[in-house]
Amino acid sequence: MSDMSTVLILVDALDGKVSSAVGELATFGKRIGEVVAVVAANDGAGVAAQLSSFAIDRAIICTGADFASHSIAPIAEALAAAVAKESPTAVLITSTARGKEIAARLAVRTNSGLLTDAVDIDADAIATQSVFGGSTTVHSAVNHGTSIVTLRSNSVEVQSGSGPATTEVLAVAISDSAKKSSVTSLEATVKGGRPELTEASVVVSGGRGTNGDFAPVEAFADSMGAAVGASRAATDAGWYPHSHQVGQTGKTVSPSLYVACGISGAIQHRAGMQTSKMIVAINKDPEAPIFELADYGVVGDLFAVLPQATTAINARK
C-alpha cells in the first residue's frame, strides 16, 4: 500500500513543545505511506520547526489561538479540513485523553471508523490493541472512511528522518460550534523533573507495601529517570495523587520497564501495566500474584532492596 497512500499525523503541542510521541506516529505512518504532519497550535511555525529529526515528508500548519482556548473541538475541525484536502488512508493520533477525544470528534465529522489505544499498526493500517485488561490481543481494521487510529506512546522505537521537505499553511476558520467550551486557565501537571506517567519509558510504582512512605520509590525512580506510579490502595489512602494511579480505573502504561514495589498484583492493577515490556516486582510475600507476571522478582523488603538498588545505580553513573 506504500507510496500511493498518505497518512496524516497530528502534532498536538499545547505547551509549544513537540514530544517524542510525534516521532512514534511518524515511524508508524511511514509503514503505510507518505507522512504528512498536521500542526494545530498557537505558534504553528514554532512547533513545525521542531519536526526536523522525524520521518515526516510534508507538514501542514494551522495556527490560531482557538486551539488552546477552546480545547478539543477546534483541533478536530482543523484535522477534518486537512483530511478533506489530502484524502488520507489513515490519521494517526497519540492515545492520550486529549488525543482520543480529538480522534472521536474527527471520526464523527468524517464519518470514519476509529480504533483507540493501539500498540501497533501495519502497512495495511491494521491496528493491534490489547483488550480485557491486557489478557487478549486484537487485530482490527477500520472498514468505513479514513482509518482513524490512536496509538499509545512507547509502542515503537522512533525512526529518525530529515523532517518535512515542504510546509504549507492551511487557513481554517474555526466554527462557532467548535468554540462552545472555553478554557479559562490551565494548571499544567507539575513535572517535577519526572517524565509523564503514560509517556515514560520506565515506571516505578508503589503500593500498600510502602505503608505511606514513597521516599524510597521516588529515589529509585529518580535514579532511573522514571515516572512514579501507584496502586489504588496507595491512592485511596491518600499516599499518592490519584493522577498517578495505574490500573483499570487509573492510567494504562506500557513502558520498557515497570517496577512494582509492595504491590500484590490484583487483576485491576495488572490491567494498567501488563503490556509493559519488562516487569520487575519487589514484594515481601513470595506468593504475591505479581510474581506470576514478573520477568525478575525480588522476594524482600522494599525498604532494604530499593535504597540498595538506588545506590548501585547512582554508583554506575
Place this chain on the structure above:
Amino acid sequence: MAGGVLDRASVDAVLNDLDEYAVEEALRIVEAHSPTGESGEASGHTITLISMGPDRATDAIRKALSMGADDAIHICDDAFAGSDALATSLVLAEVIKKNGYDLIICGTESTDARMSVVPAMLAERLGYAQMTFAGSVTVDPATSSIAISRVTEIGIEKMTAALPAVVSVVEKINEPRYPSFKGIMAAKKKTITSMALADTGLAAEAVGAKAAWSSVKDALPRPPRGAGIKVEDTGNGGSALVEFLAEKRLV
C-alpha cells in the same frame, strides 16, 4: 467472537460502575438548586437515566433510580447488539435530540471497552459544549452556564460554557450514595420507558454490528509471559536487581 465483534457478555453484566458517579453528580447538581435541598418533583428539575444495553441492564437502571433519578429510558433492541462507539453515540444523540435536555452527564469509560470517546462524539453530534473529564462541576441555572475542572494528563483546565453541555465525570469526583430503603421503594413506581430501533427513527443499517465502522480481524489470548527469575533478598537483592537491569541494558 461473533461477526467481527468481541463478545463482551462474558466480561461482566454489572453496568459500568463509573456511571454511578454520573448519577451521583446529577443528583448533587439538582439538590444544590432545589428549594428543599432534595431532588424529585419539589426541585423543579428532572433527572432522566438513559441506558443503552441488553435486557439485563434493567437491574442497574433500577439501582440508579433508587439513588434518586426521576425516570429512565432503556434503549434496547437486538438490532443494537454489537454497536461500536460511533453507533452508540449516534443512537444516544437521536434519543437526546428527541427529548431535549440541558445537561448530559456521562461516566468516563466503561470497565470493559476502554473507549472514553462516546461523550466527545455526543458533543460533536449534538453541537453541545464538550465539558469532559470533569473532576468538579458547577452549574448556574440563573445564567444557564456550567463550569468544570477538566482533569487529564496535561493538568487541570478550568473550563466554562453555556448550556446545553455534554459532561463526563472522572472516577472519584464524588462518593456515590447508597440507595435508601425509601429510595428503593420509590424506584419501584418510577417509569422505565423502553425504546426500540423503530422509536429512534434510525435505520437498522446505521446501528449494531453490521454498521460497525471497524471490525476485529482476530482476537488471541495474550501469550503467557515466560517464567521469570525470582530471587530472595539475602542482603544484596538491590545490587543483584541492578546487575540484571544492566544486563538487559535498562540502566
